[in-house]
Amino acid sequence: MLKRKFLWIILIVLLISLTCMSNAATPKDALVIGANTEIFITCDPGVSFEVLPNAIVKNIYASLVRVKIEDGNFVTVPEVAKSWEIDLDGKTWTFHLREGLVFANGDPLKSDAVVYSLQRVLKLEKSPAWLFSDVLGLTEESITAPDDNTVQIVTNGAPSNVVLTIVGDTLGGILNPEVVQEHEADGDMGQGWLTDHSAGAGPYVLEEWDRKIKLVLRANENYWRGAPEIKTIIIQDIPEPTDQLLLLKKGDIDIAWDLTAEQANSLKDSPDISVVTTPGQSDEYVGMNAGWGPFRDVRVRQAVKYAIDYDAIINQVMEGFAINNQQFLPVGYFSYVENNPYYQDIEKAKELMAEAGYADGFDVELVTNTTERRKTEAVVVQENLAKIGINAEINLMQASQMYAKFREQGIQMIIAGWGVDYPDADALANPFANYRVQQLAWRCVWYDDYAADLCEAAAVEINEDRRFQMYQDLTNYWHIYGPFAMMYQPIEFWGVRNEVKDYDIAAEGYSVHFDLTEISK
Amino acid sequence: MKLESYIIKRIFLMVIVMFGVATIVFFITRVIPADPVGAILGGNAPIERVDEMRRQLGLDKPITLQFFEYIKGIAHADFGVSLKSNRPVLIDILNYFPATIELAFVSIIFAVLVGVILGIFSAIHRNKPIDHFSRFFSILGVSMPVFWLGLLLLLVFYYHLDWLPGGGRNNLFIIPSRITGLVLLDSILTREWSAFWDGLRHIILPAFVLGYASAASIARIMRASMLDILRQDFIRTAKSKGLSKNIVIYRHALKNALIPVVTIIGLSLGSLLSGAVLTETIFSWPGLGRYIVNALLVLDYPAVTGGALFIAFVYSLANLLVDISYAALDPRMRV
Numbered sequence: 001m002l003k004r005k006f007l008w009i010i011l012i013v014l015l016i017s018l019t020c021m022s023n024a025a026t027p028k029d030a031l032v033i034g035a036n037t038e039i040f041i042t043c044d045p046g047v048s049f050e051v052l053p054n055a056i057v058k059n060i061y062a063s064l065v066r067v068k069i070e071d072g073n074f075v076t077v078p079e080v081a082k083s084w085e086i087d088l089d090g091k092t093w094t095f096h097l098r099e100g101l102v103f104a105n106g107d108p109l110k111s112d113a114v115v116y117s118l119q120r121v122l123k124l125e126k127s128p129a130w131l132f133s134d135v136l137g138l139t140e141e142s143i144t145a146p147d148d149n150t151v152q153i154v155t156n157g158a159p160s161n162v163v164l165t166i167v168g169d170t171l172g173g174i175l176n177p178e179v180v181q182e183h184e185a186d187g188d189m190g191q192g193w194l195t196d197h198s199a200g201a202g203p204y205v206l207e208e209w210d211r212k213i214k215l216v217l218r219a220n221e222n223y224w225r226g227a228p229e230i231k232t233i234i235i236q237d238i239p240e241p242t243d244q245l246l247l248l249k250k251g252d253i254d255i256a257w258d259l260t261a262e263q264a265n266s267l268k269d270s271p272d273i274s275v276v277t278t279p280g281q282s283d284e285y286v287g288m289n290a291g292w293g294p295f296r297d298v299r300v301r302q303a304v305k306y307a308i309d310y311d312a313i314i315n316q317v318m319e320g321f322a323i324n325n326q327q328f329l330p331v332g333y334f335s336y337v338e339n340n341p342y343y344q345d346i347e348k349a350k351e352l353m354a355e356a357g358y359a360d361g362f363d364v365e366l367v368t369n370t371t372e373r374r375k376t377e378a379v380v381v382q383e384n385l386a387k388i389g390i391n392a393e394i395n396l397m398q399a400s401q402m403y404a405k406f407r408e409q410g411i412q413m414i415i416a417g418w419g420v421d422y423p424d425a426d427a428l429a430n431p432f433a434n435y436r437v438q439q440l441a442w443r444c445v446w447y448d449d450y451a452a453d454l455c456e457a458a459a460v461e462i463n464e465d466r467r468f469q470m471y472q473d474l475t476n477y478w479h480i481y482g483p484f485a486m487m488y489q490p491i492e493f494w495g496v497r498n499e500v501k502d503y504d505i506a507a508e509g510y511s512v513h514f515d516l517t518e519i520s521k
Numbered sequence: 522m523k524l525e526s527y528i529i530k531r532i533f534l535m536v537i538v539m540f541g542v543a544t545i546v547f548f549i550t551r552v553i554p555a556d557p558v559g560a561i562l563g564g565n566a567p568i569e570r571v572d573e574m575r576r577q578l579g580l581d582k583p584i585t586l587q588f589f590e591y592i593k594g595i596a597h598a599d600f601g602v603s604l605k606s607n608r609p610v611l612i613d614i615l616n617y618f619p620a621t622i623e624l625a626f627v628s629i630i631f632a633v634l635v636g637v638i639l640g641i642f643s644a645i646h647r648n649k650p651i652d653h654f655s656r657f658f659s660i661l662g663v664s665m666p667v668f669w670l671g672l673l674l675l676l677v678f679y680y681h682l683d684w685l686p687g688g689g690r691n692n693l694f695i696i697p698s699r700i701t702g703l704v705l706l707d708s709i710l711t712r713e714w715s716a717f718w719d720g721l722r723h724i725i726l727p728a729f730v731l732g733y734a735s736a737a738s739i740a741r742i743m744r745a746s747m748l749d750i751l752r753q754d755f756i757r758t759a760k761s762k763g764l765s766k767n768i769v770i771y772r773h774a775l776k777n778a779l780i781p782v783v784t785i786i787g788l789s790l791g792s793l794l795s796g797a798v799l800t801e802t803i804f805s806w807p808g809l810g811r812y813i814v815n816a817l818l819v820l821d822y823p824a825v826t827g828g829a830l831f832i833a834f835v836y837s838l839a840n841l842l843v844d845i846s847y848a849a850l851d852p853r854m855r856v
Contacts, residue, residue: 032693038815041605127562130570195607211606211616212807214693234693238805242672246680247687400560400820407559407568438567 026254028521030232031500034244035257037215037237043206044194045173046120049127051281051419052257054170055514056235059217061173061200062224064095064114064151065164067423069509072332074423076164080109080174080201080224081151090462091157097149103176103201104220111145116177118143118153118167120189128171131422136166157460159467161334162424165512169422175199203228203517212237217516228517248273248495254521255503256495261319264493273495276504279323279331280490281420281512283428286381290483291445292412294364298481299356305342305485306349307384314488317376322488327475328418328432330489332509335425335471341479349388361389367406368415369399377415377487406443417490423512425471429455433478444483451477527848535837542833543595546826547588557820561604578604591826600827605819610827613812618831619702620690621808624800625793627705627724628732633786636736640743640782644751645770655740662737671730671803678726686723688805695719727804731797735789742785746778753777787843794839795832 026032039050045061048054066079081095101109119140121129132138137156144152155163166172175190176199183193190199198206203225204217217233236253238244244256245263251272259267264275288295288304295301314322329336353359366382368374375396382392392413397405405411418440421427431439434455435447451474458470478484492510496503499521506518558574559566575581579590594601600610643655679687686692690704697708697716705724708717750756751774759769798810809828816824 027694038811041607210807212811213690236689236693236805237807238688239802239811240805243675243688243803243805246675250680250683250687252687398555398560398820400557401555404556404559407571 026252027232029230030234031230031255031516031519031521032253033233033235033255033257034238034247034253035235036239037212037235038239040209040211040215042191042195043198043209043215044191045170045175045200046117046124046128046189047126047191047194048170051511055511056215056217057170057173058202058514059204059516060198060202060206061170061175062109062202063168063172063174065168065172067165067168067509067513068515069332069513074165074332074334074509074512076161076168079168080114086160089157091155093153093155093163095151095153097151098224099149101201101224102222103179103199104205104222105176105179105199106222107176107178109174109176109201110148111151112148113177114151114174115143115145116180117173117175120175120180121171124189124191128169131166131169131171135422135426136163157462159424159426159460159462159464161464162422162426162459165423169512173200173202176201204233223517225517229520230516233516245495248497251497254497254500259493259495261321261493264321264495265319267495272498274498275493276496276507277321277491277493278504278508278510280492281330281423281510282417283325283328283330283432283489284322284377284417284487285415286485286487287406287411287414287416287440287444288483288485289409289412289445291409291447294356294358294362295412295483297356297358299352300358301483302480303349303352303356303358303388304385304390306345306352307388307390308342308381308485308487309344309384310342310487311344313377313380317373317380318488318490321491321493323491325489326486327479328428328484328486329425329471329475330420330428333423333425333428335468335475337472339475339479342485344384346387353388353390358389361391363391363393364412365395366392366413366415367395367397367402367411369402370396374415381415409443409445411443415487420512423509425467426455426459429458429471429474432484433474433482440484441482446481446483448481451481524845524848528845531841531844535841538837539830539833540592543592543826543830544588546829547591550820550822550825551584551587555820557604557822560820595830600830601823603816603821603824605816605821605824610823613824614809614827614831616702617807617809617812620806621794621810623690623703623705624724624727624731624797624806624808625790627728628793629735629786629790630732631728632732632735632739632789635732636739637743637779637782639736639740641747641770641775641778643740643744644747644778647748652744655744659737659741662733662740665733667730667734667797667799668803670733671726671800674726674730675803685726686719688723688803690720690723690806691716692719692723727800727806730803731793731800735785735793738789739782739785743778743782746781747774750774750778783846784843787839791836791839794835 035052040053041050042048043053043057043060045057048057062080064079064081065076067074067076080097080101082098084093084095086093097111103109121132122138122140136158138153142154146152179199180190180194183190185192196209203220203223205220207218208216214237215235219227219231221227238247241258241260241263244253244258247253248256267273267275286304286308288301290296290301310324314320314324323331324340325331326340326342353361366378368378378394382394385392406414418431430437431441433441433451435442436452454470454474458467458474461467461470494507501520502518506515558571558578558580562571562574579587598611602608603610603613606613639655639658643652646652675687678685695716697704697713698711700707700710704720705717708720756769756774759773798814800806801808801811813825813828816828
């Protein structure tokens with residue numbers, strides 16, 4: 001009997017001691033970000049092509065130039081290259097490197113490392129490689145090092161903003177060739193090793209990636225701008241947004257990455273937490289197949305644009321986390337000027353339908369994928385279209401299935417989104433207006449040569465004023481004739497503890513610009 | 522039939538089951554109207570890139586040839602390379618499996634302890650308050666959504682009371698040295714007691730949530746089985762011999778009543794070892810369930826087929842062990 005009582009006492013003491021232990025606090029010079037890290041595949045700058053990993057990898061590898069935000073616009077500033085110039089042919093770029101630069105391990109950073117890293121992207125031929133090969137027209141031979149501190153690249157004549165923003169993007173990250181070659185396996189150029197190790201000269205070093213648990217970045221004490229104030233950054237894998245919210249409120253994480261709009265709005269009155277926002281680098285659109293039935297008539301396409309209740313979608317579906325931006329250029333891009341000609345006007349839409357001979361409406365299949373947001377958007381658009389007699393039947397598909405059908409021009413009407421590949425007008429004008437590149441305009445069977453010619457001319461126009469005007473003309477033309485009703489530009493948002501300073505500066509322009517060195521606590 | 526021959530026969534049958542599972546999973550993933558390449562590359566990718574990747578992955582080959590290569594790989598313990606993580610599927614599985622094993626074993630220990638004890642008390646105190654409580658506990662356990670229960674417990678024990686941590690396997694700043702990948706075992710082996718306590722605190726809530734349904738099933742079966750046994754003649758004989766109540770229950774009745782419970786425990790363990798995606802998601806537990814479900818969402822064929830095959834293997838193995846223990850206990854099972 002005594003023995004049994006003793007066992008019970010031990011058990012109770014054990015349980016109490018387990019519950020009384022406190023959680024180890026986050027050190028002052030450490031930052032914990034709670035995020036769903038499922039999207040992480042690799043931290044190799046020559047392979048990574050997803051939004052969140054790219055933003056993190058940018059902070060591990062220094063590039064020739066750095067893309068940052070000034071007065072709401074993307075600009076490129078010197079990084080590893082202290083200066084650069086372009087030859088009169090508009091194709092040959094010469095970058096002059098800073099002297100005395102070193103990698104995180106102390107090895108000197110010379111021009112051979114830059115050449116090795118840029119050529120490696122082309123040799124690997126992974127997802128981001130087309131930005132070098134197709135957009136800039138680079139080949140392995142076109143990247144050279146005349147001396148230890150000079151790098152020369154010969155492009156296809158792409159405008160300077162395109163060249164600099166791509167070179168300054170994640171894929172332009174400079175690797176330490178000695179370290180990479182040391183870890184090569186089966187001629188993979190270190191790709192396997194670089195998945196979860198780093199060999200860069202950026203502000204942080206990848207210390208550890210324990211999959212589905214955490215990714216740890218440690219400050220690079222050799223970084224040329226000086227070691228960052230936050231010495232350790234931990235990206236903790238927390239797949240469930242509700243958990244992220246609870247941990248954020250308790251102070252166990254400093255930043256919650258994947259909050260829902262509703263959760264973020266619930267934090268707006270919190271004394272300890274702020275909601276930080278920045279315009280997202282994507283567009284959400286309704287696409288119409290201009291080669292199918294009634295949508296062949298431009299007036300029907302315009303009627304659809306007048307039928308949509310943009311305010312309802314932004315305020316109710318997106319709960320305010322979106323911008324009314326009806327053009328393909330996101331806010332802050334070269335040639336962006338606010339230009340939103342459409343608003344819901346059912347009478348005008350009906351008139352256009354009648355003029356086109358569809359006063360009684362028609363049936364159409366509206367395809368979208370299975371995320372909650374898209375489903376709700378589809379229902380709102382369906383209701384809007386019903387007001388002008390268009391009977392849209394919603395067909396929900398898995399994203400991969402939907403895009404496979406879309407790529408074959410097999411969709412009548414679609415709700416989808418487009419993420420930006422590089423921060424220049426060209427990255428948006430081509431997919432949305434140039435059918436010859438076989439992207440969105442082609443998938444919507446909008447074979448418009450005037451728009452395609454204008455896209456191609458603007459892409460190679462070096463005079464910035466003329467280029468600016470070309471995109472303005474293209475946007476106005478596209479608004480009238482194009483097969484897209486642009487619903488909104490999403491806003492990115494995070495829940496951030498108030499102890500974290502300047503996260504808004506660090507994340508402005510996410511994901512093109514994401515600079516962890518700006519953060520302090 | 523000798524026990525050895527029985528085991529050999531069962532292992533042979535297991536191989537056939539595995540082949541069947543591999544075949545079914547392979548063809549199911551191929552006939553669904555979805556495109557894994559599209560899922561990997563996303564909506565922006567141009568058509569040439571999609572075609573190129575399809576060629577690289579061998580998805581343009583005839584399906585029979587793909588199947589033959591797949592089976593050949595499995596025979597060499599090669600499940601292929603995950604389209605998403607770019608690592609061998611087996612390495613991925615072995616990376617996530619320790620977390621699943623650890624959670625499954627702690628859950629099953631909890632489920633067996635609670636289930637068996639409640640079942641016994643419920644049977645011997647039939648229609649008394651403890652029996653009502655036990656039945657209420659069981660109904661709640663089998664009917665309460667895991668997702669809801671998990672969030673509720675986090676809200677109470679983590680957020681409001683601050684007694685237990687809010688997910689993960691251990692604190693980010695208290696990490697035991699890795700030997701087996703099992704946090705509790707590794708911290709004992711390395712005598713890192715703070716890591717052990719921390720790991721124990723982290724596993725309480727997920728193990729409770731995951732083990733609750735199993736505990737409820739075990740309690741129900743245990744109660745029914747115990748009631749059945751208590752009505753048998755040999756129990757009446759034991760009682761009439763003047764044996765004490767405790768000896769009758771724990772020495773005579775319990776042993777016999779446990780036999781059907783062993784089946785439930787075996788099946789529960791098999792299902793717990795195959796990963797529990799909801800529990801893993803709520804408690805940020807880096808286990809196999811999340812790996813396989815995420816692979817499904819991005820149509821990562823090798824990971825899906827490899828994961829399904831691995832789960833089938835774990836299930837078959839659990840069943841095999843249950844059957845072998847039956848056969849060892851009861852020679853009639855070998856016939």
